[in-house]
Amino acid sequence: xxxSRMLKLSSEKILALMVIxxxxxxxxxxxxxxxxxxxxxxxxxxxYTLESDQRDGGAxxxxxxxxxxxxxxxxxxxxxxxYPFCGxxxxxxxxxLEGVDLSNYSAISVDIxxxxxxxxxxxxxxxxxxxxTHIGDPRxxxxxxVELDVRKQESTEDINLSYFRVADWWLLLYENLDIQHTQPxxxxxxxxxxxxxxxxxxxxxxxxxxxxxxxxxxxxxxxMYLSIIVAWVLLVLLILVNRNIYLxxxxxxxxxxxxxxxxxxxxxxxxxxxxxxxxxxxxxxGVYNRSGIEDSLSVGYEEWxxxxxxxxxxxxxVDHFKDVNDNYGHTFGDNILREFxxxxxxxxxxxxxxxxxxGEEFLLVCNNTSPxxxxxxxxxxxxxxxxxxxxxxxxxxxxIGVATIVNDEMLESLFNRAxxxxxxxxKGGRNKxxxxxxxx
Numbered sequence: 001x002x003x004s005r006m007l008k009l010s011s012e013k014i015l016a017l018m019v020i021x022x023x024x025x026x027x028x029x030x031x032x033x034x035x036x037x038x039x040x041x042x043x044x045x046x047x048y049t050l051e052s053d054q055r056d057g058g059a060x061x062x063x064x065x066x067x068x069x070x071x072x073x074x075x076x077x078x079x080x081x082x083y084p085f086c087g088x089x090x091x092x093x094x095x096x097l098e099g100v101d102l103s104n105y106s107a108i109s110v111d112i113x114x115x116x117x118x119x120x121x122x123x124x125x126x127x128x129x130x131x132x133t134h135i136g137d138p139r140x141x142x143x144x145x146v147e148l149d150v151r152k153q154e155s156t157e158d159i160n161l162s163y164f165r166v167a168d169w170w171l172l173l174y175e176n177l178d179i180q181h182t183q184p185x186x187x188x189x190x191x192x193x194x195x196x197x198x199x200x201x202x203x204x205x206x207x208x209x210x211x212x213x214x215x216x217x218x219x220x221x222x223x224m225y226l227s228i229i230v231a232w233v234l235l236v237l238l239i240l241v242n243r244n245i246y247l248x249x250x251x252x253x254x255x256x257x258x259x260x261x262x263x264x265x266x267x268x269x270x271x272x273x274x275x276x277x278x279x280x281x282x283x284x285x286g287v288y289n290r291s292g293i294e295d296s297l298s299v300g301y302e303e304w305x306x307x308x309x310x311x312x313x314x315x316x317x318v319d320h321f322k323d324v325n326d327n328y329g330h331t332f333g334d335n336i337l338r339e340f341x342x343x344x345x346x347x348x349x350x351x352x353x354x355x356x357x358x359g360e361e362f363l364l365v366c367n368n369t370s371p372x373x374x375x376x377x378x379x380x381x382x383x384x385x386x387x388x389x390x391x392x393x394x395x396x397x398x399x400i401g402v403a404t405i406v407n408d409e410m411l412e413s414l415f416n417r418a419x420x421x422x423x424x425x426x427k428g429g430r431n432k433x434x435x436x437x438x439x440x
Contacts, residue, residue, distance in 0.1 A: 018235050022228055033224065037100065039090055039192070039212040041070025047091035050074075053084045062086040070209035071113075078202040087122075087195030088207065096138055097128050099190030105216030107158045114150045116196065116205035122147050124193035125164060127185045132174055138191075140174070143167040144184045147197060158215070161186060168346070175339065175391065179286045182342075282356040284334055285341040293355035293365060297411060300367035304405050312374035312404040313414060314364040315422045316344075316381070319397045319430040321360035332391065339390050340398075347384055348377065371404040371439040378402050378433040386431060397431035404439045 039046060050072055052062040058081040062074035074086035092100050102125070110123055126141035127133075133140045144164040164184050171182055192212060196205055240251055280292030288296075300311035318340060325333040337360065344354055348364065357363040364381075366374055378400040385398045401422025405414050417436040425432040 014235065014239070018232065022232070033217045035216050037105075037214040037216075039214075041209055042068040047094050049089045049091070050086070051089055052086040053081050056081060058084050060084045060086050065206070065208075071207065073204065073206045074196070075204050076196065076200055076202045083199065084202065085196050085200065086205065087193055088209065089194075090192040090212070092190060092192065095135075096126075096141055096190050097133060097135060099128050099188040102161070102186040102189050102214060102216065105161060105186065105214050107160055107215045109157045109159065109211075109213045109215070110148065110194070111210040111212070112150070112194070113208040113210065114206070117201050117203040118197050119151050120147050120149055120197035121207075122193075122195045122197055123159075124167075124191070124195065125161075125186060125189050126191040126193055128188045128190040129181070129185065131181055132177055139170070141191060142181075142185055143170045143193075144186065171342070175335070285338055285356050287341050287345070287362075288353060288355035290355060290357065293353055293363060296353035296365040296367065300365060301405070301411060303367060309368040310370050310404050311414070312366040312369040312371065312402065313418050314366065314374060314378050314381075315357065315401040315415075315418045316362045316364065316378075317399050317422060317426070318360040318385075319399055319426075321396075324394065324396070328392070328394070336390050336394060336396065339388075340385065340396070343384060343388055344381055347381060352377070369404070371402070371435055374402045374404055375433060375435050382431065382433045399425035399430045400433040401425055401436070402433060402439070403436040406438055 041048075048067065048070070050062045050064065052058065052060040052074060054060065059077035059079055060074060060081075061077070062072060065071040065073055070088075072088055076084040076086060078084050108123070108125070112121070114121055122145050124143050124145045126143055128141050132142065143166065145167050146159060146164050148159070161184075166182060166184055171177075194207065194209065237251065237255070280288060282289045282292075297311075297313075300309075303309040304311045318337070321333065321336075324336055337356075341354065341356070341362070344362070344364070348354065349366075351367055353365045355363045355365075364377070366377060369377070382398055382400055385396060388396070390396060399422060401418045401420065401424070403414050403418035403421055405411075417438060421434040421436045425434040428434070
């Protein structure tokens with residue numbers, strides 16, 4: 001009896017301590033586990049170098065004012081290059097191959113004094129990955145970047161890493177990458193690069209880096225919560241074993257079966273996700289297929305019926321695509337379609353959805369979009385495609401048919417009108433964007 005009471009008292013103390021630990025972890029865990037990397041000028045922990053466009057045949061010059069204090073100046077010269085640049089690079093580990101994992105980091109702050117013809121500068125977080133990085137080619141590190149305005153203090157403090165995107169020129173330079181490598185990546189940041197702004201004009205620029213701070217956590221929230229769950233599970237198991245030793249085998253068997261069921265469910269979930277991905281996405285371009293775009297169409301049609309929010313669709317057809325296949329081969333033609341979808345995806349709204357409708361024909365679904373807005377989107381895409389230079393210098397155009405739902409129109413009628421508008425664009429000489437007559 002006494003042993004039983006002591007066991008109960010001991011279990012209660014352990015439970016009380018576990019509750020306190022859990023509350024501390026939930027309410028103060030992020031502060032306790034927070035970590036940061038501070039980069040100061042002249043620190044021996046990092047390497048600092050200057051770089052200008054001379055590597056690309058440019059005529060810009062750059063030099064240290066005081067390397068120990070982190071100040072430099074450069075003179076941009078646009079006589080030989082259309083887009084001159086200069087900047088300072090911080091090597092976190094001294095090599096383009098070895099870096100720091102910033103996957104659990106959420107923000108970066110850049111304290112810098114800057115003078116120049118523009119009020120913007122760029123910050124690059126350059127990621128190294130064996131899939132695309134080569135020791136002899138510094139540009140093979142992935143250029144994740146954000147452009148900042150020095151006039152706004154908030155724009156240079158606590159910059160969320162989700163604001164970074166991969167530079168378009170880098171994606172074009174390494175166009176044969178698998179699609180999973182075309183997104184921002186921070187798993188092995190080897191270089192932090194501070195450069196002049198995009199389209200920076202010729203002139204004199206001065207920089208003085210005061211400090212760079214990277215904010216993160218030792219472990220992510222998911223890992224912390226998982227650790228708490230595991231700790232509670234272990235504690236419950238320990239108490240049950242202490243109180244009911246004779247049930248130990250049964251409890252272990254039950255836990256093992258639960259674990260097996262969880263693993264089976266995980267495998268089934270993964271298989272289901274893979275099947276859904278295959279079912280709903282075009283394997284060539286990675287965008288939706290006809291089946292995958294149905295949800296966007298259904299949502300748009302329902303919003304029109306219930307709230308009269310206009311649903312617009314754009315049918316796009318790459319002009320003379322057969323000539324591309326005939327002249328360069330179908331494999332090259334497939335690459336052109338991939339480049340086309342990347343170009344369109346990068347220049348549509350987050351609320352728009354694109355699908356490969358068949359062959360070289362694509363569908364863009366624009367919910368809550370008026371005919372005028374849809375025409376603006378279509379005309380913008382037409383111009384972008386017309387001005388773009390694809391692989392091997394190939395130029396393409398696109399014909400577009402635009403239609404916006406009216407009254408109690410069915411989706412089949414809407415598609416027929418968009419198809420007719422596309423036919424008018426083709427008949428009118430191609431490289432045109434035509435609005436359905438009912439919306440004019």
